Amino acid sequence: MKKIILPLLLLVLTSVMVKAQETRYLVFEFIKVESNQTYDFIEHKEFMEKIYQSAINDKRIQGWDFWSLQSGADPSEFQYITITYYKDPVSMMHGLQEEELAKYGMVAYPHFTENQVKERLAKAYSCMDLAQRAYMQEIASTRDNFQMKRGTLASFDLMKAVEGKFQEYEKAEKEVFMPIHQNRIDKGLMGHWSLLRTALPFGSEAKSTHLTINIYRDYVQFFNAQEYEDMESTAEQRAAVEKGLKSRDQKWVYLATLENAVR
Template sequence: MKKLVFLIVFMLLSTAILFAQQENDRLYILMEFMSVSDEMEDDYQQVEEFWSKIHQQRIADNNIIGWDLWAMMPRGTEQGSQYFTVTLYSTLAAMLEGIPGDKFQQYVQNAYPDMSQSDRDAMMEKTVKSRDIAHQVFTTEINNTSGDFEMEIGTLIVFDIMKQEHDSYEKVEDELFKPWHQQMVDNGQKGAWGLLRVILPAGSQAVGSHITYSMYKDFEQLANHWEGDGGEMDVMTSLAVQKALKTRDMRGVEMARLVMKVR
């Protein structure tokens, strides 16, 4: 009896440790969507170049894992945001805190040791004026395909904003759709696929509860994928897909091109 109890406790502890390891290995992603007017385009590019050096200091200090700048497509000031940034964190606490207040000046000093305080102040003022942070989205990556895809400048991303309609949605993505995406990655039809769970904003009024993304190395790979038939599907799989589609509502599809990357 004692051996049985010990075995059960050991199994429970092992499961708890494995779950904790999975949680610790999880990637947390902050997406910040920017509205930039035509007349502020050049200033905004200068601002992000300036901040990229600061982000390098954050990486060196283990505050973040990486940072990217994406230009949304198609363009147009009436289409909402023109850019979005992606900041990668290893923990939820780090993502929620952002740049530690007591370290910001240190990051700036290390990034620009020869810049005068007045020039730094000028860049901070230009930061405020060059763009409006339309909205922020806190997410965590909960699934992705495997492979050796390298996200280079010029990489294209297409992401679908999903609203979960049934508790089985994440399971459906994992068991039904992920193998399909993995096959396309293996066949060279796309570079990578992943699933993000939205942490905030949340609630019934939030635009989406999840985001799926697909990455492509260039326009040719993306065009070939869009113009393809997606592969053959047997009757049983087709029926399963039709049922699976009812677990979520696709609220929108967006596309962007990687223009800046810090690792």
């Protein structure tokens, strides 16, 4: 009996460890740039891309995206969104500190001294305003092999679970809405979908509790997906969708275009 239990226990532990490794942790930064500083900010982006690449090569982070906002927010609030990917919640919360950025900057730009790198970093951050930062944990995603590249379109949907219906909302996303998105992906109407939960503690006054990311290859795929109507859905499925919609409040939708993805 012990010979049977031990392999089963090892199998369960391995499964848990693999699942933990698959979980992604993401930090969203919503960035505001004044019109007279746009050029300086673009220089900052290009400068930072190589630094983030060095951090990825050192396995400190798993990736970095730079998105340009198309719609969904007042331009005076923010115009860009960056996403930094981490392997675990601890490294996510620590983030990349100034000293680490300087270290990776010297690797990316070996002809710079440490002081020169720090001066460039200070200049870069002076041309932007961090309007908001969100720490998220990915808890569900579709099965696909979509590869993001410049021009990829994404819809970032901020959700707030109705008070007392937190678990009900997550269940609806996983069991009702995710299969719908998977069906669209299988039909070539979508690239990827994922559900993220706010990683930090929050209360009833929190603006949002979750975020869904809907990714499309381009505007053609995006508009085809908007026009698509599943005529095969049953009355039971439609009722489940309606119930799921009542478990959350869709706070805002941001449409953005990918300018660069560093991996």
